[in-house]
Amino acid sequence: MSLTTLYRTVQDYIRQLVEYVASCMGVTEAVRKLQLVRQFATDDDDLKQLTLQLKWIPGSLQEWLLKKAIQVFGERTWKYQDSLPPLPVLPLKNTLDKYLESVKPFVTADEYKETEAVVREFEGGVGQSLHHQLLERAKVNRNWLEDWWLDVVYLRSRLPLPLNSNISGSIPTFEHIWPLQEGSIMDRLPLYLWYWLQMWKLLRKEQIPVDKAVRTGQPFCMDQFRKMVSTHRIPGVTMDKIVSHFRTEAEGAAPTHITVLCKGRVFKLEVIDPQGEPLTPPELKRQLDSVKEQCDNGPEGPHISTMTAEDRTKWAKIREKMMAMDAVNAHNLAIIEQSMLVLAFDDAFPKNHGENLYETLAGSAHNRWFDHISTMVAFKSGLLCANYEHSSAEALVHGYTGYFISSQLQRNGPKWKGSVPDRLVPPPEELVFTIDDEIRAAVVQAEKTFLNQASDIEVICPNFTDYGKKFIRSFKLHPDSYMQTVLQLAYFRIHGKPAPTYETATLRQYYHGRTETVRSCTTEVFNWCKAMVDNTVPVEEKKELMMAAFKKHIKLMEEARCMLGFDRHLFGLQVLAMGAGIPLPSIFSDPAYTKSGGGGNFVLSTSLGGYTPCPGAAAPMVHHGHGIFYNILPDRITYSVSAWKSCKETSAEEMSASIQQSLRDMRKLLMTS
Numbered sequence: 119m120s121l122t123t124l125y126r127t128v129q130d131y132i133r134q135l136v137e138y139v140a141s142c143m144g145v146t147e148a149v150r151k152l153q154l155v156r157q158f159a160t161d162d163d164d165l166k167q168l169t170l171q172l173k174w175i176p177g178s179l180q181e182w183l184l185k186k187a188i189q190v191f192g193e194r195t196w197k198y199q200d201s202l203p204p205l206p207v208l209p210l211k212n213t214l215d216k217y218l219e220s221v222k223p224f225v226t227a228d229e230y231k232e233t234e235a236v237v238r239e240f241e242g243g244v245g246q247s248l249h250h251q252l253l254e255r256a257k258v259n260r261n262w263l264e265d266w267w268l269d270v271v272y273l274r275s276r277l278p279l280p281l282n283s284n285i286s287g288s289i290p291t292f293e294h295i296w297p298l299q300e301g302s303i304m305d306r307l308p309l310y311l312w313y314w315l316q317m318w319k320l321l322r323k324e325q326i327p328v329d330k331a332v333r334t335g336q337p338f339c340m341d342q343f344r345k346m347v348s349t350h351r352i353p354g355v356t357m358d359k360i361v362s363h364f365r366t367e368a369e370g371a372a373p374t375h376i377t378v379l380c381k382g383r384v385f386k387l388e389v390i391d392p393q394g395e396p397l398t399p400p401e402l403k404r405q406l407d408s409v410k411e412q413c414d415n416g417p418e419g420p421h422i423s424t425m426t427a428e429d430r431t432k433w434a435k436i437r438e439k440m441m442a443m444d445a446v447n448a449h450n451l452a453i454i455e456q457s458m459l460v461l462a463f464d465d466a467f468p469k470n471h472g473e474n475l476y477e478t479l480a481g482s483a484h485n486r487w488f489d490h491i492s493t494m495v496a497f498k499s500g501l502l503c504a505n506y507e508h509s510s511a512e513a514l515v516h517g518y519t520g521y522f523i524s525s526q527l528q529r530n531g532p533k534w535k536g537s538v539p540d541r542l543v544p545p546p547e548e549l550v551f552t553i554d555d556e557i558r559a560a561v562v563q564a565e566k567t568f569l570n571q572a573s574d575i576e577v578i579c580p581n582f583t584d585y586g587k588k589f590i591r592s593f594k595l596h597p598d599s600y601m602q603t604v605l606q607l608a609y610f611r612i613h614g615k616p617a618p619t620y621e622t623a624t625l626r627q628y629y630h631g632r633t634e635t636v637r638s639c640t641t642e643v644f645n646w647c648k649a650m651v652d653n654t655v656p657v658e659e660k661k662e663l664m665m666a667a668f669k670k671h672i673k674l675m676e677e678a679r680c681m682l683g684f685d686r687h688l689f690g691l692q693v694l695a696m697g698a699g700i701p702l703p704s705i706f707s708d709p710a711y712t713k714s715g716g717g718g719n720f721v722l723s724t725s726l727g728g729y730t731p732c733p734g735a736a737a738p739m740v741h742h743g744h745g746i747f748y749n750i751l752p753d754r755i756t757y758s759v760s761a762w763k764s765c766k767e768t769s770a771e772e773m774s775a776s777i778q779q780s781l782r783d784m785r786k787l788l789m790t791s
Contacts, residue, residue, distance in 0.1 A: 194324040196344075196366075198337040202629040204260040206681050210249040213684040214241050216677075220637045220684070221714040223616040223644040233710040240705040248691045248703075255690075261630040263686055266693045272351075272509035273358040276430045279351075279488040280505075281571050281737040285513055286478040288471045288579070289502045289520050290731045295527045298469055302500040307406060308399040309534055310502060311376075311461070313523040314494070315389060315396035318347055318458060322367050322394070326518075331627060338626035345510035346519060348373045349491040350455040353426075353434035360510055363456045367394070377457040378409050378546070379485040379493075382419030385409050386453050388544040399534040401543045409546050410463070421561055422551050427483035428564035436560050444552040453549060460493040462486055467499040472579035475735035475758055478503040480572035483565055492516070512622070512633060513725055513734050513747070520732040576770045577735050579758040582778055585785060586753045587729060593788055597750045598726050599671040601757075602638040603646070603664065604784060605722060605746060608776035610647035613767070618715030619722040620739065623678035625686075634678040635685035636671070637715060638724070643667040650783070657790050664787065688716070722746060733758055742767045755781070 214237050221233055256262040272283065289310075292298055296306050320326050321343065329338040348363040365372040374390035387405050389397050397405075422440075425433045441448040454460070462485040468474040478495050486493050486505055493505040506516045590597045602621060609617040619638040625631030646663035649655040677683055692706055705711065712719050723739040727749040735758040736745040742765050748757035757777065761770040 193328050195321065195326045195328060195340050196324060198328060199339065199341065199629070202337065202339055203627070204256070205263055205625065205628045205631060207249075207252055207256050207262070207690075208682060208684065208687050210241060210245055210687075212682070213687040214238075214245070216684040217688065219641070221710040222641050223639055224618065224713040225710050229710060233708055236704050236708045240703050244695070244700070244703050245691065245705070248694045251694050252687075252690050261628065263690060264630045264632070266690065267632060267686075268360070268509060269357065270689075270693060273354075273360070274356075278427055278429055278567060278571070279507065280427050280483065280486070280568060281480060281575060283508050284479070284488055285506050285508050285516075285734055285736040286475045287504045287506060287513070287516055287520050287732060287734040288474040288478075289504070290471070290524055290733075291527060292470075292501055293731065295524075295532050296500055299500045300467070300498060303463075303496050303498065304403065304407060304410065306500055306532070307461075307496050307502070308403040309527070309532070310523060311389070311402055311406075311494075312396055312399045312534075313526045314459065314519065316526070317519055317522050319394075319396065321347065321364070322372065324366050324368070329626065336627050338624070339629060339631050341630050342511040342515045342626075342632075343518075345491060346515065347458045347491070348456055349507075349510050351489045351491075351507050351509055352455065353430045353437055353489065355431055355434045355438075358430060358434075358509075361455060362510070373456045373458055375453070375457055376459045376461055377454045377487065377490075377549075378406070379423055379460065379462040379487065380409055381413040381463070382421035382423075382484060383413055383416075384419065384422065384450070384454065384549040384551075385546040386457070386549055387546050389458070391541075397543060398536060398538050400538045404543055405546055412546075412548070413463075420551060420553055420558065421484045421565075422553070422557075423485065423487045424483045424561050424564045424568070426486065426488040427568040428560070429567065432560070433564070436557060440551065440553070440557065443554070447551050450549040450551060454487060454490070457490070460487045460490045462493055462495045464495050465498050468497055468501050468503070469499060470579070471733050471756065472577060472758070474501050474503045475579055475733065476575075476577040478505050479577060479735060479737070480575050483568040483572075492519075508736075512624070513736075514624070514728055517728055517730060517732050517734065521728075521730040524730075524732060574763050575737055575760060576763055577758060577760045578770045578774055579733050579735065579756065580774055580778075582755040582757070582781055583753070584782060586755055587750045588752045589785070590750075595668060596672055597729075598675070599668045600784070601726070601748055601750060601755065602636075602671055602724070603643055603667050604777060604780045605724060606639055606643045606667075607647050607650055607780040607784075608773060609722060609744075610644075611651065611776050611780070612772060616644045616647070617721040617743075618713065618719060619724060620715060620720035621675075622725040623675055623683065625679065625681060627679065628681065634681060634683040636674050636678045636683065637685075638671060638674070638722075640667065640670045640674070642670040657787065661787055661790070664784070685716075724748070726750070731756070735760055738762060738768075741765050744768060744770070744773055746773075 218234060218237055222230060225233060252262065296302065326343055328340060330336060331338070344364055345362055350361050352359050352361055363373050375386050375388050378385040378387055389402060391397060425436055437451065441451065464477065464482060464485055466477045466481050468477045477497065488505065489507060491507050491510055495503050495505060504516065504520065587597050590600045606617065616639045621636040621638050623634045623636045625634050646667045649660050649663050695703055711717060718739055720739050721743040723736065723743060724746045727734050727747045729750055731749065731751060733749050733756045734747045736747065737760050738745045741762050745760040746757060748755060759770040759774050761768040761773065
C-alpha cells in the first residue's frame with residue numbers, strides 16, 4: 119500500500135469516526151438545521167435565534183465557525199445513497215385488489231363484475247408469469263423501475279417537449295423583493311444568477327442537506343439533485359438519451375459556463391473564476407450587458423433553439439445534419455449541452471404568476487432550449503421564471519432552487535453589498551452555427567409546430583387568500599388531503615361525474631426512487647361529492663363523509679410512499695408483456711382501465727408543489743382534462759390550472775372559480791357545529 123493510499127484510508131476512517139460521534143451526540147442533526155436555516159430563512163430573526171449562543175463571538179469569526187461546522191459535521195448530500203433500500207415489489211394479489219377498488223367510482227355494477235373477471239383471469243394466468251419475471255429483475259436491480267420509467271415514459275416519446283413533458287416554475291420575486299418595472303431586468307438578473315451559482319457551489323461541495331421523512335427521519339434519495347445542473351436531453355431518431363456533466367469537487371472538474379439566448383443568437387458565458395468561486399454580480403452584469411448590447415445593435419440570429427420545440431425525430435435528424443455539416447456546429451452543441459444553465463432573454467411582459475407560467479411554457483420557442491434541464495427566462499417586466507425538462511427530475515427538486523433563491527433575496531435584500539475584485543472578466547463568446555436552407559425551413563416549421571399547440575393552452579395561477587395551512591391544521595387535518603378533496607368537489611360540481619385523478623407521491627425513500635401514483639378519486643370522496651350537492655343530506659352526515667374522504671386519501675398517500683400503491687407495479691408488468699412480444703393482457707385493454715385513468719388517461723393531473731411560495735404549472739395529461747399544481751402557504755393557497763381551449767368541456771377559469779367555491783364551502787362545513 120502506497121503512502122498516498124494509506125493517508126486516504128486513514129483520512130476516510132477519521133472522517134467516518136467523526137461523523138459517527140457527531141451523529142450519536144445530535145451534532146449532525148443540529149448542523150442540518152443550521153444548513154436549512156442558512157438556505158431558506160427569509161429574515162435575519164431566524165438566523166439570530168440560531169446563533170444566539172454564539173453572540174459573544176465576533177460576526178466574522180461566527181461566520182467562519184458556522185461554515186467550518188457544516189464542513190466537518192454536516193451530512194454530505196449523497197452520503198446515504200449506498201445504504202438506501204431497494205425498490206420493492208408488492209405481492210400481485212395486493213396490487214390487483216387495490217386496482218379493483220380504484221375503478222369503482224367509474225364503472226357500473228355490471229361493468230365492475232366484467233372487470234373483476236378480467237383481473238382474476240390475469241391474476242391466475244399470464245399475470246403470475248409476468249410477476250415472477252419482475253421479481254427476478256428486482257433481485258438484480260436496486261431499482262427495477264428506473265430505466266423503464268425513464269425510457270418508456272420519456273425518452274421513447276416522439277412528441278415535442280414544451281407542452282407534452284416540460285414544466286415551468288415561477289419565482290415570486292415580485293411579491294416581496296422586486297416590483298414590476300420595465301427596464302429593470304438587467305439590474306436584477308445578475309444578483310439572481312449569482313444566488314443560483316451559490317446553489318451550484320453547495321452542490322459541488324455536497325452541502326445541500328439530505329432530505330428526510332418528517333416523522334421518521336429516514337433519509338431520502340438525493341440522486342435527482344445531481345441532475346439539477348449541466349444535464350441535457352439529447353434527441354435521438356428513435357429514442358432520446360440523458361447526459362449529465364455535473365461533478366462534485368471530490369469527483370473532479372465540472373462545467374463552469376452558462377448558455378445565454380438572446381434574439382436568436384447564442385452565447386457562452388464563463389461564470390466561475392479559477393478558484394471555483396462564482397463571479398460577482400457586477401462582473402456578471404458586465405457580461406450580460408455585453409450580450410444585450412451586441413443583440414440590440416445587431417441582426418437577429420437563426421433561432422436554432424426553436425428546433426428543440428419540434429418532434430423529437432425531426433430535431434434529431436436536423437441535429438445530426440448540423441454536426442456532420444461543420445465541426446464547429448458539433449462543438450457549439452456540446453457547449454450548450456454541457457452548460458450549467460440556459461438563460462433566455464424574452465421581450466414578453468408578464469405581470470403575475472399566471473402570465474409568468476404561461477409565457478415560460480407556451481409564450482415563445484425562439485429563446486428556449488427545451489432540451490436543457492433548466493432554462494431561466496428573464497422577462498422585460500423584471501419577472502423571472504424557469505422552464506424545466508422533466509425527464510431527469512421531479513418538480514419538487516426544481517422548486518428547491520427557486521425557493522432557495524427567493525429566500526436569499528428576501529433575507530439579504532435586492533442590492534449587492536459585496537466588493538468587486540479588480541480583474542478582467544472573460545467576455546461572452548458567441549456560438550455561430552453554419553446552416554443551410556433546409557435547416558432554416560426546419561426552424562420555421564418547428565415554430566409552427568410549437569405555436570399550433572401553444573395557442574391552444576390556457577394557464578392561470580390565482581391566489582386564494584381567505585385562509586391557508588394554519589386554518590386547515592387548526593382542525594388537525596392534512597393540508598394535501600384537504601386540497602385533493604377540494605379538487606374532487608370542484609370538478610364534480612361542474613361535470614356531475616368523478617374525475618380520474620393522478621397525484622404525485624414520492625418514492626425517494628428508496629434508491630433512485632421517483633414517483634408513485636395516488637388515485638385521489640376514491641369511492642369515499644365520490645360519495646361525499648354527491649352528498650355536497652344534495653340539499654337533503656344533513657350537515658353532520660356531510661361532515662362524516664368528508665372526514666372519511668380525508669382519511670382514505672391519507673391512507674393511500676402513506677401506502678404509495680411505501681411502494682404499496684399499484685400503478686408502477688402494473689406499469690412494470692405491462693412493459694414486460696410488451697417486451698416479450700405476447701398479446702397485451704386484457705387487463706390493460708379493459709374499458710375500466712382507461713376510464714379510471716390507466717395508460718395516462720387521468721383527467722386531473724395534480725401535484726403538491728410544497729409549502730413554499732414558488733408555484734409551477736404543466737399542461738393537462740388529456741385533452742378534456744386539467745393540469746393543477748398547488749402550493750399551500752400559512753395564510754393562502756396558490757394554485758395553477760391549465761386547460762386546452764379547443765376542448766368545450768373544460769375551462770381553466772371555470773375550474774378555478776369552482777375550486778374557490780369548494781374551499782369556502784368546506785370551511786363553512788368545518789365551522790358548523
